Amino acid sequence: MLGAVLLGFLFSLFLVFAGSYFRGKLAVLSSLIPISLFIYFLTFLPQVSAGEVIYENHEWIPSFGVNLSFTLDGLALLFALMITGVGSLVFLYTAAYLKDHKYLDRFYGYLSLFMAAMLGLVLSDNLMSLFIFWELTSISSFYLIGFNNDKADSRKSALTALGITGIGGLLLLGGAVLLGDVAGTYRISEMLMLRDVITDSPHYLLILLLIFGAAFTKSAQFPFHFWLPGAMKAPTPVSTYLHSATMVKAGVYLLFRMTPVLNGGEIWHTILISVGAVTMVYSAFHIIFRTDLKGILAYSTISALGILVFLIGIGTQAALIAAAVFIVVHALYKASLFLITGIIDHETGTRDVTQLAGLRKVMMPVAIAGFVAALISGGVPPTLGFVGKDLIYEATLHFKDNAIFLTIIAISTNVLLFYAGFVAGVKPFMGKLPEKFEKLHLPSPLMWLPPLVMTLAGLVFGLFPGLIESAFAKPIAMTQAIEFEDFHLKLWHGFNTILGLSAITLLLGTVLYFTLKPKHALENAIAKLDVIAPKDLLLKLSEGFAVFSRLWTNFFQTGYLRHYLSIIVAFLILLLGYLIFTDFSLEIDFSTLTELTIYEISILLMLLSGVLYTVFTKSRLAAVAALGVVGLSFSLLFLFYSAPDLAMTQFSVDTLTVILFVLVLYKLPKYLKLSDTGLRIKHGVLSISFGILITLLILRVLNEPKNTEITEYYAENAYKLARGKNIVNVILVDFRGIDTMIEISVLIVAALGVFGLLKLRLKSRDKK
């Protein structure tokens, strides 16, 4: 399985080097990758439908418990087949749809990267590798949405999608780490045994919220749904593959996968059912107001995702089976409808449903695919859609509370989805063909065969629901439901309540389709409500954040040294000053202090007057001379206090500095009074408080006993080990010899710099 996951990554890497050969006729060959993977996964079907679960483990970072462990059970196989199956058709379709596009190879690269990441996601048994693949899908979808990167709104949509799903990825990481911490393992298959430990843990609610956040952002649940309609800026194959069939279902997959681990009763049901219900009804109503085919499909996709979350929230076996079947149903009809929309867009150049009509006369096979897709979407017998819808009603009707309310929600959503399917799949082909479309012709079979294949599959599965039952529904129910109970999928249940509900749905849907026509007026009406839409609120938030950070930066990054220094000093004063104010005792043990003599006092007075004179004099030369006094007082001080080496160094360095200064300053102008008095006072106050702070700190430190361990080591070993009697020298040239060598090289660099600056002739400037 590792090979299967890596294949897509390797292929996209291969395209980086050999991409130019895949731009022309060879492009269609890339679909061999998903097709062979599809066949590979089909070979597992007998084993998995017999109830087997296949594990495979490759060590990656075993010390963190992060491994590439894969598991193939009913759920993983369902998704793997969907990813590779829809992937094959999309790869074929793209070869014709983006024929001769100059970046076709790049597109295939992103697409196979995405496919590999998605396969890794659904096959991972390790939460950490699942997270990594989850992020990879976000990143590859960013590139795919922004594929037309010369368009501003394309880039913006890609960024929005990345932002929202990126937040979800962070939440997932948080959830995974917490869950791994509570369970003591990152392997999902091992967590299954620890369900009670996890649901009883104090972090349970937090884990649940984090995982929910991840799933809701990825699967475009209210209020994070808005990135999905925006993502429709991507080329149609991307919308088909990522935003209807696979990636947006990753969140649903996560919830599905976590059901046996986290389904801990009331809170699980409450959150998932309410979020799912709000999403499905909210976006189903949005469909009415759309005239763009892709917009209609986007909102109906969100609504379908809402249904899936809702069903997982109900969480009974019936609901989980309904969800599994509905995932297949939705992938089949929604991917077909997207592909059909792509054909219409490609041929007519418009996706405006109010302008499209009568296209069946020029593209009959597409019209057939559209019609069947609409039937599946509406749940008309004998398609798989009918089976799926029945299962949904069964799940809602048998839920322990609010059964009737939930059923009504499900019915109204289904009615609107019926309408969406027919508007997108049937309406463009009905009626009279406008003149401007008469010259159109049927596109390449590579484009119309994929939707036809998918819709026919929907028809076949509907006639023989046993296929789905044995392949996916039962293995999924066995691993994901809490208690397994045998069941059978049937197209015909006899006359009962559910059949009645189905009939009502179909009837209302048909009425809606014939009475309600998509109009621009409706679209404009809803646009006025955009002000309170979550998308705009979030956009305003992010704009506000940008404004705030600009102000913040402008306030702190002024480019003036004194501002930076003032801020640093003020911050230190506040921080340390607070500490000193709250927790400080100044006890000075006068007995340990060295006594004062007249020599020292005179030196200190010299030092002090030198410093003050340096600061306050108006003459530059006088300041330098006073600085020399300061330096010489220092060397005397060092001499008194047992540091002859320091005294010597300070003396020579100070002399040199003063000489250098005088040589240079000779040519400089006089001091100007540059800053006003107020600023001087402000700076003075800051500096003096800082000086006081330092003094207090020193006094505080002098109270502490001193650690003499290292000193004693040197005192003992300076002669024994290094044969030197001046310990300071021994430290410098022997114990820390390499430091000194580096110090010398620093000096050499400085000397070179000085030399260069002195000799440099800026000729072009001098001439001016």
Add this chain to the structure above:
Amino acid sequence: MEIILAIITGVLYASGIYMIMRRSMVKLILGIILLGNGVNLLIFLLGRITKGEPPIIDSAEKVLEGVYADPIPQALILTAIVISFGLQAFAIILVKRTYKVLKTDDLDQLNTTDEDS
């Protein structure tokens, strides 16, 4: 004595910081030197000061014993003095060069990277 030296260190810090905040480049360098001296004194003080007992082993002895000044702060300060000399020399020449090219000693006029300002 330590108390007075602590106060002097504070004075050096305060005057150093104050000079660095001035707009003149020469004052900036003077400030850096003063601040550097303050830091040296701080390190010296924290190593505790000892009068008249340099850390040098007697010619007859092999191990330093009894009361002696701590050699570690001294080694640190020696390094610091030498390095800061390198910095000062470079900074002084840089100021000279800047003045020659731009005819100004005012830091605020160096705030832009534009050639013609």
